[in-house]
Each structure stands twice: as C-alpha cells, then as structure tokens.
Amino acid sequence: MRRLTAAELLEAWENSIAYPAFQRDLNLLGAACPEYSSDELKSLSIGRRDGLLLTLREWIFGTRLTALADCPACGVRAELEMSTAEIRMPQQPELPAVHELAIENLNIHFRLPNGNDLASLAARRHLEDGRSFLLQCCILSVEKSGGSEPKQNLSQAAISAVIQEMARLDSQADVRLELNCPACARQWSEPFNIGLFFWEELQRWALRLLGEVHSLATAYGWREADILSMSSRRRQLYLQMIGHE
Numbered sequence: 001m002r003r004l005t006a007a008e009l010l011e012a013w014e015n016s017i018a019y020p021a022f023q024r025d026l027n028l029l030g031a032a033c034p035e036y037s038s039d040e041l042k043s044l045s046i047g048r049r050d051g052l053l054l055t056l057r058e059w060i061f062g063t064r065l066t067a068l069a070d071c072p073a074c075g076v077r078a079e080l081e082m083s084t085a086e087i088r089m090p091q092q093p094e095l096p097a098v099h100e101l102a103i104e105n106l107n108i109h110f111r112l113p114n115g116n117d118l119a120s121l122a123a124r125r126h127l128e129d130g131r132s133f134l135l136q137c138c139i140l141s142v143e144k145s146g147g148s149e150p151k152q153n154l155s156q157a158a159i160s161a162v163i164q165e166m167a168r169l170d171s172q173a174d175v176r177l178e179l180n181c182p183a184c185a186r187q188w189s190e191p192f193n194i195g196l197f198f199w200e201e202l203q204r205w206a207l208r209l210l211g212e213v214h215s216l217a218t219a220y221g222w223r224e225a226d227i228l229s230m231s232s233r234r235r236q237l238y239l240q241m242i243g244h245e
Contacts (some may be wrong), residue, residue: 007228012032136227212227
C-alpha cells in the first residue's frame with residue numbers, strides 16, 4: 001500500500017463518482033494498493049478491506065474523526081470525537097478460507113463476506129433481507145452425523161452463532177460507536193462504515209481542491225497538474241495572496 005498524491009487521489013475520486021459504495025471502496029484501494037489485483041481486492045474480507053481503507057484515510061486526513069448521528073429519542077444531533085486507533089480492531093493473523101463452527105450437533109462450514117458478495121447484493125436492489133442473502137452466500141455446507149443438512153433449515157440460534165463468529169474473526173467489519181445525546185442523555189450505538197465516512201470526507205476535499213485549482217489557474221494561468229503538484233501549504237499561501245477566502 002502506498003500514499004497517493006493529490007492528483008492521484010483526485011483522479012481516483014473522479015473515477016469513482018458514478019459507482020455504488022462497494023465499488024468506490026475498491027477503486028480507492030486499487031489506486032493505493034498496486035500489490036493487489038482487482039480480483040484479490042474483491043476477495044478480501046470486509047474487515048480486511050475496511051482496515052486498509054482506515055489506513056488510507058489516516059494518511060490523507062489524519063487520525064482524528066468527528067462522527068455525527070441523530071438521537072433516536074429526541075432527534076438532537078450528537079457528536080463524537082475519536083481517533084482512528086479507537087476504531088481499529090486488532091488484526092487477526094492470516095485466516096483460512098473456510099471456517100467451521102459446531103453447534104446443535106451440526107458442523108457449519110462458512111467463509112467471511114467479501115467484496116464479491118457485496119457486488120452480488122448490490123445487483124439485487126429489491127432484496128428485502130440483505131443479511132440473510134449474505135449468510136446464504138457465505139454458509140458453504142451444514143453437516144450432521146456425516147450427512148448433509150439444508151442450510152436454509154438452520155435455527156435462529158445457529159444463525160446468530162455464525163454471525164457472532166464472523167464478527168469475532170473479522171471484527172473490523174463490525175465497528176459500532178457508543179453515543180450519548182447532549183439533550184436527553186439517551187445512550188445508543190450506531191454502526192460505523194469507514195467507506196461511507198471516508199467518501200464523504202473525500203467529496204468535500206475534492207470539491208474544495210477543485211475550487212482552489214480554479215482560483216489559482218484563473219489568477220496565474222497555471223496548469224492543473226502544476227497546481228496539484230504543489231504542497232497544500234504552498235497552495236494556501238498563493239490563495240492568500242490573491243485574497244481567496
């Protein structure tokens with residue numbers, strides 16, 4: 001994985017605008033991770049992918065984050081300041097492709113959800129229960145007393161156990177934020193999606209940068225490539241000289 005220049009990051013953002021969220025994540029990582037092929041990136045577990053996105057976000061915007069969420073009780077917006085270290089889960093060693101869980105006299109073989117599964121899910125826009133679809137993709141077989149059992153017949157307890165084991169093995173995929181309402185003191189948790197959070201930050205950064213390029217190009221006649229090759233500090237100094245707010 002490598003750091004991206006302003007020009008490379010802007011290009012990755014531009015090339016990702018028209019795509020759904022899962023593909024935007026892969027496009028950004030594709031630019032920063034030349035050591036991975038496209039198929040390899042798609043095959044990464046969600047937690048592995050999110051860990052890479054978190055590192056890329058740190059390199060670009062730093063280690064501090066501000067999360068906002070509306071209180072489910074009174075609707076007041078709550079704010080949470082945190083560091084990336086607080087939402088980075090301990091990385092598991094290299095995991096096998098297939099995992100096994102024994103429960104209710106069953107041996108359940110499963111794999112972790114990955115980018116290919118998210119692509120399949122996105123293609124089924126009218127699917128009511130996305131989690132059930134992902135489970136059906138990831139549960140490979142169910143055995144009982146040496147025979148095969150239909151995975152569709154798993155009990156709710158068995159399904160919950162598989163989900164919990166997936167979360168344990170791939171904990172970066174299931175980050176939750178603990179929030180407190182400043183108005184009514186309600187406490188609740190919200191899932192944190194680093195891909196969506198990072199993309200919103202990237203959108204604001206790209207539009208601001210394009211505005212800076214426009215102002216400097218208009219004032220000095222410089223090429224976009226020359227402006228983007230400058231450090232952010234130098235761009236800001238030139239912008240101050242032309243009275244750019």
